Amino acid sequence: MQLFRADLHVHSCLSPCAELDMTPSRLLRRAQERGLHMVAIADHNSAENLPAAQKVARQLGISLIPALEITTREEVHVLALFETLSAAERLQERIYASLPLDTQGAEHQVLVNEHEEVLGFCPRALLSATQMGLKEAVAEVHRLGGLAVASHAEREGFGVLGVLGFLPPDVPFDALEVLSPSVAQELSSQGHVCLQGSDAHHLRDIGTRCSLLRLRGPTFRELALALRRAQGRAVLR
Ligand SMILES: [Zn+2]
Ligand SMILES: [Zn+2]
Numbered sequence: 001m002q003l004f005r006a007d008l009h010v011h012s013c014l015s016p017c018a019e020l021d022m023t024p025s026r027l028l029r030r031a032q033e034r035g036l037h038m039v040a041i042a043d044h045n046s047a048e049n050l051p052a053a054q055k056v057a058r059q060l061g062i063s064l065i066p067a068l069e070i071t072t073r074e075e076v077h078v079l080a081l082f083e084t085l086s087a088a089e090r091l092q093e094r095i096y097a098s099l100p101l102d103t104q105g106a107e108h109q110v111l112v113n114e115h116e117e118v119l120g121f122c123p124r125a126l127l128s129a130t131q132m133g134l135k136e137a138v139a140e141v142h143r144l145g146g147l148a149v150a151s152h153a154e155r156e157g158f159g160v161l162g163v164l165g166f167l168p169p170d171v172p173f174d175a176l177e178v179l180s181p182s183v184a185q186e187l188s189s190q191g192h193v194c195l196q197g198s199d200a201h202h203l204r205d206i207g208t209r210c211s212l213l214r215l216r217g218p219t220f221r222e223l224a225l226a227l228r229r230a231q232g233r234a235v236l237r
Helices: 025-033 052-058 085-096 103-108 134-142 160-164 181-189 220-227
Strands: 001-009 039-045 062-073 077-081 111-114 118-121 147-148 175-177 210-215
Touching: 001 025, 001 062, 001 077, 025 039, 025 052, 039 052, 039 077, 039 118, 039 181, 052 062, 062 085, 077 134, 147 220, 175 181, 210 220
Parallel strands: 001 039, 039 062, 147 175
Antiparallel strands: 001 210, 062 077, 077 147, 111 118
């Protein structure tokens, strides 16, 4: 077993709230410079920059976890982490079926290739809530073989604890992304697995918060074992 540093919550320039220089190429290079082994790129309600990210990640030898950040009907954010790009794309298809078009904001939702060339702009209202409720969203992620993590769980805006005031007992999150060490300690003592992610929207923020994982290798399957605390794999912080 080895220790791996993972930032499982980074946005690309496809997210309208992220900086334009957050191209998959630039952000993965920055992640590598910062000593990260594993990065999940999770744009709001979209997976369209993941093909470019996957190509860059392969070139750099960094492990990319294909991901999306879902906004549920309750306005709670859920990180959906997948083993394959196609699983992430299947979730995107489901989300897009009910996400309104918004061509006005499209110029802030940039689609790029692995060479940082602009391919176009996503004409969907990516910051809108989807039609999926929290329970349904987590079930859908699991149906597609993914892991569902409550984003910035204690944050007032879009965090499950901040929005609902409690963790719904019938929503089986695989982990909670927690910002404050004291909240993480409390939730861990209640048996929850807590992760740290940067939620980076700027290059400077990548890896400023990250998780330390004990795994055999930096892969999705190993991560899934760590979240279940199985076979010696673990989230150390
Ligand atoms: Zn979020
Ligand atoms: Zn985010």
